[in-house]
Amino acid sequence: MAEPAGGPPRAGLVSVVIPARNAEATIAVQLDALYRQTYPGPWEAVVVDNGSSDGTRAVLRSWQRRMPQLRPVSAPEASGANHARNIGCRLASGELVLCCDADDIVAPGWMAAMVETLRTSPAAGGALERRSLNGTVALAARPPKESDSLLDTFGFLPYPAGANCGFHKELWRRLGGFDESYRYGSDDVEFFWRAQLAGYELGFSPHAVVHYRLRDGPLAIARQLYCYGRSHPRLYRDFRAYGMPRSRIGEAVRAWWRLLVHAGDLAATPERRSAWLAGLALRAGRVAGSVRHRRPYL
Incomplete structure (x- = not known):
């Protein structure tokens, strides 16, 4: 996959950044959900293949023919969601960046709701819905919670999940991007805590819903x-x-x-x-x- 060059953000363009690693089984459903979004403005989907060894690349090539907004990027040099997010943000052409994951499904209206919240907030998160994609075994381990606000696990500062968040690209640039040394947990928490400590207020979009897939087994x-x-x-x-x-x-x-x-x-x-x-x-x-x-x- 060719890696497009990044440049100055285009006003009005929304970039959806999706880290993907061995996502052959799920990425097509997520892309279809994005393709069906009713957001009226211009947008692109930057899918960063983070060293997949399955058929992820073939799925992306197939979807490019149907979805001209899709920009596949290869980033195998380092593993981790934050590395993939940084590559995607760096190459994103939009002034607004939305993040979701390759194994989840954005609900109808997700993009429009997130963009609306970002009109007045430098960064924001949306709601996670856990029931529709998961069985009883997974839900017993991670029970569904009311998703009417940002997450607040540590009694310190709230934060959105990396699977459903958005921000102005300028904020990402000023913060120096995601910390790539956070590779296996709290990668999203760290970024949005730094944003708040730097003076940026987070918004919450209850209508920007992502159907969240838990681990299987x-x-x-x-x-x-x-x-x-x-x-x-x-x-x-x-x-x-x-x-x-x-x-x-x-x-x-x-x-x-x-x-x-x-x-x-x-x-x-x-x-x-x-x-x-x-x-x-x-x-x-x-x-x-x-x-x-x-x-x-x-």
Whole structure:
């Protein structure tokens, strides 16, 4: 795939940046959802293939014939969603950049709603809907939450998910882009926290909905949550000076005690086993991250 050259943002153009790695099974559904958006203005989709070894490239080539707004880009030199996002943002031609993922599905009206919010906000997030693409095992591990505001997991600053966010390209440039050393968790959190600490206020677009696909199977979910947990002590290391509170020891002790008491869930229903493994993985990841980054965040 040819890599187009970046240039000054075109006024009025919206660029949708999608990191993709081994997304052959899902990317076509996402592209179809984008193709059916009713946003009346000009837009492009910059899909960054981050070293896929499956048929992702073939799917993108096929969609280029149907979707002239599609700009496939190859970026195999480094792995990670933030590396792919930075490549996509650098090459994006629009003054507004929207981000979504290759394995999710944007709902009708997503683009128009996000653009409307970005008219008055330098950055924004939308709502994540978890039920439609996921079964009971995945939902037991990561139960659906009310999605009527930005995420606020750490009691510090809110943030949108990288799977459903947008910002002015100038903001991305002023912040120096996404931090590519955040490769496996908290990659989106770090960027939007820096934006707020730099004085940018985030907006929320409840009508910009993304149908969010969770990992398939308890072990895949556990691996992801382990990576998430491992990244949390690094967030604390990087942002404690700005006010991120330390983790509560009592909460961690209660979490580990619940895991011990309910260890029998490993032999129970797939849903209970999935939820138990997810809880263990997150806590184990935090322990590993605390050791690695020399900052206790349990």
